Amino acid sequence: MDSDDWNSPTTKLLTLLNVSAAKSMKRKCADQQIPNLHKPDKRRVLDHISPNSTLGEANADGTVLAVDSVGEQKDGTDAEVNEATESSDTEESTYEQHFGPAPSFLNQSAIESVNKCLWSTSASTFPKIGPVAISKVTGLPGPEKIKAGSSHVLERLRAPFEKQQARLPADDRTLSDFPEIDLRLLQDEILSILTSHCDLYHTCTPRDATLVIRESISLHLLDHITKKRRRVLKNNERLAHAAKAGTPAPEDVQDQGFTRPSVLILLPFRSSGLRWLESLIAHTPPPAFQIENITRFRREFGLPEGVVDKFASAEPDAYPPDHVETFGGNPDDNFRVGLKLTRKSVRLFTEFYGSDIIIASPLGLRMSIEKEKNSDFLSSIEIVVADQIDALTMQNWEHTQFVFTHLNQLPKESHDADISRIKPWYLDGRAAYIRQTVMLSAYETPEIRSLYNQSLKNPAGKVRAFRRWAPVQNFIQFDCLSAKDELDKRFSHFANQLLPIVLKSAVQSTNTVIFVPSSLDFTRIRNHFQKQQLSFAVLSEYSTNQDISRARQAFFSGKKSFLIVSERFHFYRRYKIRGIRNLVFYGPPDHAPFYTEFLSYPFLDDGVEPSDVTCRVLYSRYDWFRMERIAGTKGASQLIKSSGP
Missing domain, CATH: 3.40.50.300 (P-loop containing nucleotide triphosphate hydrolases)
Structure with missing residues (x-):
């Protein structure tokens, strides 16, 4: 005062x-x-x-x-x-x-x-x-x-x-x-x-x-x-x-x-x-x-x-x-x-x-x-x-x-x-x-x-x-010069550029997990998938045990092509998900180990080779802290700088 x-x-x-x-x-x-x-x-x-x-x-x-x-x-x-x-x-x-x-x-x-x-x-x-x-x-x-x-x-x-x-x-x-x-x-x-x-x-x-x-x-x-x-x-x-x-x-x-x-x-x-x-x-x-x-x-x-x-x-x-x-x-x-x-x-x-x-x-x-x-x-x-x-x-x-x-x-x-x-x-x-x-x-x-x-x-x-983070891998940037436009720019890039590429591929349009860090983005993507009438199941922090069992089984058996997972779900439940061949991170996860955990899940199934698995991470300059923990301090600096001034 x-x-x-x-x-x-x-x-x-x-x-x-x-x-x-x-x-x-x-x-x-x-x-x-x-x-x-x-x-x-x-x-x-x-x-x-x-x-x-x-x-x-x-x-x-x-x-x-x-x-x-x-x-x-x-x-x-x-x-x-x-x-x-x-x-x-x-x-x-x-x-x-x-x-x-x-x-x-x-x-x-x-x-x-x-x-x-x-x-x-x-x-x-x-x-x-x-x-x-x-x-x-x-x-x-x-x-x-x-x-x-x-x-x-x-x-x-x-x-x-x-x-x-x-x-x-x-x-x-x-x-x-x-x-x-x-x-x-x-x-x-x-x-x-x-x-x-x-x-x-x-x-x-x-x-x-x-x-x-x-x-x-x-x-x-x-x-x-x-x-x-x-x-x-x-x-x-x-x-x-x-x-x-x-x-x-x-x-x-x-x-x-x-x-x-x-x-x-x-x-x-x-x-x-x-x-x-x-x-x-x-x-x-x-x-x-x-x-x-x-x-x-x-x-x-x-x-x-x-x-x-x-x-x-x-x-x-x-x-x-x-x-x-x-x-x-x-x-x-x-x-x-x-x-x-x-x-x-x-x-x-x-x-x-x-x-x-x-x-x-x-x-x-x-x-x-x-x-x-x-x-x-x-x-x-x-x-x-x-x-x-x-x-x-x-x-x-x-x-x-x-x-x-x-x-x-x-x-x-x-x-x-x-x-x-x-x-x-x-x-x-x-x-x-x-x-x-x-x-x-x-x-x-x-x-x-x-x-x-x-x-x-x-x-x-x-x-x-703070800590200097060691590097890991594989990212897709989208242009965004204003923090207030970041949510809309991310969704626009995902819906108009990234998702159409995935849907055109016979291999990538099935057995695909969409990992979403934000609860607001999770709701937006779920509504978009419903509007596009895509075959998908969801796992969120509000899913009941029955919902979780039904979604995991449908995805693993191939009845559902996409599985949309919120970061909060994984934080609270930490389930191992089988049947994954393709990963799309709508944004880098806050908790860096989640990235490597999801990349390891395809190999829970027999006969899966590294060449069978694809992974994309959507990011902008405003994902610096998350990127640093995944790509490493030096790697994140290079990736963020490459997105322009």
Whole structure:
């Protein structure tokens, strides 16, 4: 919001009302500032203990405690009061520099540069992450000074993490696809980037490294929440001492946002949420760390009772590894859950306004926002992690865009916030420029790059990791000089030039699969085939099991000459299709392995020679990201340049 907007009468009145309400509450602190000294709820069941602890006897109030290796029983209450004196200024200096009340980089010049997209971008290389594009605002340090091993993580959290690293077997420290990458050093590099508080966009997350990258990010999230809580507790102590001494309360106690939630983890499936929770609790320092409602979480985010994971019981080569990784477990895409972290516990299924972390899918958040007609719980998000964005693009991408547009907006209600303790940049409407965003994807698409360019406004800088792709083969270009004409130009070339050539050939007009990346294009092509009265069947994400069986059988037996397949169908189902002799890619697939998979399907049948198979890929200059993954970076550059200026 511009400064002029804050001078409006409406804004002044709203601020005045909030300040008056705050005074009437006599500096009443929100739940996140008050040490939790109440007795545990007897109805709650503590059903998870740190793996380094053993189960002790239950107290009279029903709380189960952990017993360490010596046998000493540990108190299960939240000893947060003492935590305020444990941290060092050195450990928290980087946090204060970025998330403190007066970050030095948040000036009008930097904000104007970000709004105008005046980033200075240069290429660099991290030893283990690989090639990166570093974007910075002119006049600010930027991420190019990041050095591996320079992360600033609280010792209380770093010690368990380093023990986990030390337990990595030597033969598991490297990736099968990237043998030069040591997983332990990769974690250190990721942490160094994250603790500099710049944005990170990893466009080619290796499947073998997802776990260790997730662990590094989880450690950063816990470190951020812990430092934020410690700052609040220190200021609570200062205010209490001033009140006891009868002296004026200190004024430099701005340490909060409008609402408590400060971390959002955006995921495509419930199974992803379960993996992230396991990574988060893996860093909780033992012993006696309590995880409340973990059984309920595993029940709701795991497979329903009695349901067998088809991937666990399938033959090793029945499904591609990336498909098993994506869809193993519960694939439901409508969920949201709050997590509250204290010094000695993680409480699951807490109400949003009493949570530190929100784990949700874009659909789950959108349904919640539209139902309540309120997104205030997203007003004070300081770190966003969007994982498996490639999977989110296969869902309704509009949901993801909807969530990002509702981040860091001014709240509609006060939610009992103490205005005198809200950080100035929240009140100035500049929270989006402080927010750190982490995006992870197996590959890049124009939609994801657009989100990266337009929604990430952190003047601390941006790091985009990318990959050089090796070449594969065989393409047909069509002329298109305007992005807004691309859909019509593609269809016109397909319908008026490519398809007539296919229909004229006796060999190519049968056993032909038309692979269509876009759902809108899929509908258009299906309608065109109906209008031309061609013999065809379809496979889309909306096809029932009966429809799929009927279509595959009709195509394999030759009753249908064409089979139109949507990319979303293949993403969700990953069926092997027999009977293919000719392939037409209406556009390059987003997921590069789909290209080679479809090229391999003709050879599932006996007696098929390479000369029996034809393949065409229709592309334009606006398919750069897809082409790069299929034709290789160098090959795609040559193909795109050949389409004219």
